[in-house]
Amino acid sequence: MRQGCADGDRDLERRETALSSLRQLRAGARRADPLRPARHGRDPAGAGHAGRILALEEGHFPYELSGELETLGCESYGGRLETAFTAHPKLCPETNELHFFGYGYLAPYLVYHALDAKGAFVHGAEIRVPGPTMMHDFMVTRDHAIFMDLPVTFNLEKAIKGEIPLGWDPDYGARIGILPRMGADADVRWFEIDPCYVFHPMNAYVDGNRVICDVGRHEYMWRESMNDFAPSYLHRWEFDLERGTSSMHDFGRSAQPGELVFAEASDSAGEDEGYALGFVYDKARDASDLVILDASGMAQAPIATIHMPRRVPYGFHGSWIRG
Ligand SMILES: [Fe+2]
Numbered sequence: 001m002r003q004g005c006a007d008g009d010r011d012l013e014r015r016e017t018a019l020s021s022l023r024q025l026r027a028g029a030r031r032a033d034p035l036r037p038a039r040h041g042r043d044p045a046g047a048g049h050a051g052r053i054l055a056l057e058e059g060h061f062p063y064e065l066s067g068e069l070e071t072l073g074c075e076s077y078g079g080r081l082e083t084a085f086t087a088h089p090k091l092c093p094e095t096n097e098l099h100f101f102g103y104g105y106l107a108p109y110l111v112y113h114a115l116d117a118k119g120a121f122v123h124g125a126e127i128r129v130p131g132p133t134m135m136h137d138f139m140v141t142r143d144h145a146i147f148m149d150l151p152v153t154f155n156l157e158k159a160i161k162g163e164i165p166l167g168w169d170p171d172y173g174a175r176i177g178i179l180p181r182m183g184a185d186a187d188v189r190w191f192e193i194d195p196c197y198v199f200h201p202m203n204a205y206v207d208g209n210r211v212i213c214d215v216g217r218h219e220y221m222w223r224e225s226m227n228d229f230a231p232s233y234l235h236r237w238e239f240d241l242e243r244g245t246s247s248m249h250d251f252g253r254s255a256q257p258g259e260l261v262f263a264e265a266s267d268s269a270g271e272d273e274g275y276a277l278g279f280v281y282d283k284a285r286d287a288s289d290l291v292i293l294d295a296s297g298m299a300q301a302p303i304a305t306i307h308m309p310r311r312v313p314y315g316f317h318g319s320w321i322r323g
Helices: 003-025 156-160
Strands: 045-049 052-056 063-065 071-074 098-103 110-115 121-126 144-149 152-154 166-168 175-180 189-192 197-207 210-218 232-240 245-250 256-264 274-282 287-294 304-307
Touching (some): 144 197, 144 210, 175 232, 210 256, 232 256
Antiparallel strands (some): 045 052, 052 063, 098 110, 210 232, 274 287
16 A cells, blocks of 8 residues: 555545534435545546556545556655646646646645656645636646636535535636646736636647637536536637737537547657547437547548447546557
8 A cells, every 4th residue: 555545544534524514514414415525536537647547536636557457556646745636637748747736625725736757746836716616627738737717616505504515606707827837826817707617628729929728618507506507619718928818719509529538649749640539419319429530620520420329428538548
């Protein structure tokens, strides 16, 4: 058992202690408790980095797997990781750094981290946000880390009442924070945007002074209940770092995609030489397609569409790890 497991257990104990009074108030409530830190993630994602395979679930520390998918143990990087580890870290193909973050319903609400190419923990910086939001994913460019501070918030008063504590909070506002990679809170530039929710971005890159972000945008999320959410459509934000302005582009309402996974065409492939794979829900068929796109020509017709016999639930994760 790794040292990280003991650290992970202490982290869980800290969270358990902080929430014990809430649980007592909720005793008898039959509904599942989304705040409760499960000891095993139910929908883990995978990441390959520095010769290791990590199983990730955004509420917890990473667990390392062997090549035979045996659990080797959880990892806290010698105690330096004190937050959860997102299920969507970003591997830089140029530096082989792994950038990631952790969010939580207790402060610090957001912490930005990075591992170097050898897997050493080299960066941890709290990013100050107004409150506890559910931050499922983020973006990086060659130069930036980009955080989405959006109005799906944790509400402890609801938790005390025995209600689902996650929900749409339009009063929270919505903003995008852009900072240099390996930067700190003082480096963040915040851009106000229209309220919305994004589980998964598709891409982000720099074009001159502008940062371009293509995302799957929901008009609202979990408004009256967790079944009350708008469909996701492709959407583009453009942030002008010189002028401090932003604009957006709506790609149209033709698909309800989940997250896309990039599979490079070869070891020597350029940045967008490869394939984008993702599940797209077809409402008319009430089933999903696995769609394979040319990543260098995303507007073109798919290279292949594999019709699944049934619907793949939103939130199902996949990863591409070269063998
Ligand atoms: Fe996800």
